[in-house]
Amino acid sequence: MTAMAPPHAEQPDLSFLLDHTGHVLRSRMAAALAEIGLTARMHCVLVHAIGEERTQAQLAEIGDMDKTTMVVTVDALEKAGLAERRPSSTDRRARVIAVTDAGAEVAHRSQRIVDRVHREALESLPEDERVVLLRALERLTKGHLAEPVEQPQPVRRARQRTV
Amino acid sequence: MTAMAPPHAEQPDLSFLLDHTGHVLRSRMAAALAEIGLTARMHCVLVHAIGEERTQAQLAEIGDMDKTTMVVTVDALEKAGLAERRPSSTDRRARVIAVTDAGAEVAHRSQRIVDRVHREALESLPEDERVVLLRALERLTKGHLAEPVEQPQPVRRARQRTV
DNA sequence: TATTGTTATACTCTATAACTATA
DNA sequence: TATAGTTATAGAGTATAACAATA
Numbered sequence A, B: 001m002t003a004m005a006p007p008h009a010e011q012p013d014l015s016f017l018l019d020h021t022g023h024v025l026r027s028r029m030a031a032a033l034a035e036i037g038l039t040a041r042m043h044c045v046l047v048h049a050i051g052e053e054r055t056q057a058q059l060a061e062i063g064d065m066d067k068t069t070m071v072v073t074v075d076a077l078e079k080a081g082l083a084e085r086r087p088s089s090t091d092r093r094a095r096v097i098a099v100t101d102a103g104a105e106v107a108h109r110s111q112r113i114v115d116r117v118h119r120e121a122l123e124s125l126p127e128d129e130r131v132v133l134l135r136a137l138e139r140l141t142k143g144h145l146a147e148p149v150e151q152p153q154p155v156r157r158a159r160q161r162t163v
Numbered sequence C: 001t002a003t004t005g006t007t008a009t010a011c012t013c014t015a016t017a018a019c020t021a022t023a
Numbered sequence D: 001t002a003t004a005g006t007t008a009t010a011g012a013g014t015a016t017a018a019c020a021a022t023a
Helices: A014-034 A040-049 A056-063 A067-079 A101-122 A127-142 B014-034 B040-049 B056-063 B067-079 B101-122 B127-142
Strands: A083-087 A095-099 B083-087 B095-099
Touching: A014 A040, A014 A101, A014 B014, A014 B101, A014 B127, A040 A056, A040 A067, A040 A083, A040 A095, A040 A101, A056 A067, A056 A095, A067 A083, A095 A101, A101 B014, A127 B014, A127 B127, B014 B040, B014 B101, B040 B056, B040 B067, B040 B083, B040 B095, B040 B101, B056 B067, B056 B095, B067 B083, B095 B101
Parallel strands: none
Antiparallel strands: A083 A095, B083 B095
16 A cells, blocks of 8 residues: 555556455455355355365464464354364364354355456456566466565564463 | 355455465564564554654544553553653643664664564565566555445443542 | 644554463 | 364554643
């Protein structure tokens, strides 16, 4: 959003273009999914929990979420009756996320919403631009912009013991 | 980051592609600017305050920041000796942001850093893809993805009066 | 009455650390 | 000892409301 480039910049403002389009698309996606009571994270967990026996840790990995964020997301899915925690049959520490019948139905609808939002954006472009845009973004994602650079983390104090 | 599309999605996952590339580029930009002690916001304010007599409100508009965020940003620039608040000659409520000599020098360096980070990303693409990527992102920015959709804001209680 | 900039603070988001149960 | 999941909470980021000065 923050414009990095003043009028005399030598390079196009790729930061602004990616941030802006990403932000607006995210807002559209959030609004569209909110109509059926989902967040983007809930959708992500739901669709990846269908058909496969996946633990919270595995789903967190797929959605690039922290395990504590996953707890909150699964709480929300359980509360909405869309998924359930079940003990893993192979590891008594782990919980498998089982999608309910209602959850499977919602997942089907939410995937259609996601596809629609993406299609609407992509169809606003001429076909040749659309194809090259996707190819370029995939190339960046696998290449030069594959991994974030690590910033030095601020030191974090231990939390107070509660016992 | 959150993958919106499972393997059976009908549309390419534009959300993921824009979020991921935007996030990684932002992390690179932040790391590069941190080497000369700037944040992206400080850079943005600095380069747009040069040459023009602009108030905080005008600079906030340009960078799409809240006016309270602008206060923090200008505080940081003043503390670093890169800019100063001066009373506006035409409106005694307003403060004009004047860039110091040191600030102008830093702004020149930071713009070179910004251009370099953008150039490195863009040059990782074949020229034809690069041109079309920029054209497509600009088309989306001016067209289908011009404005975020408004989400219903959560209600906010009044803060306690301090007097 | 409306606006500029400031302060105080509420709220969200995310992640760290501690913890329990189990491997 | 290490890992899955949970809880509590720290900290960053951001935005709202109230406020003083001025338009």
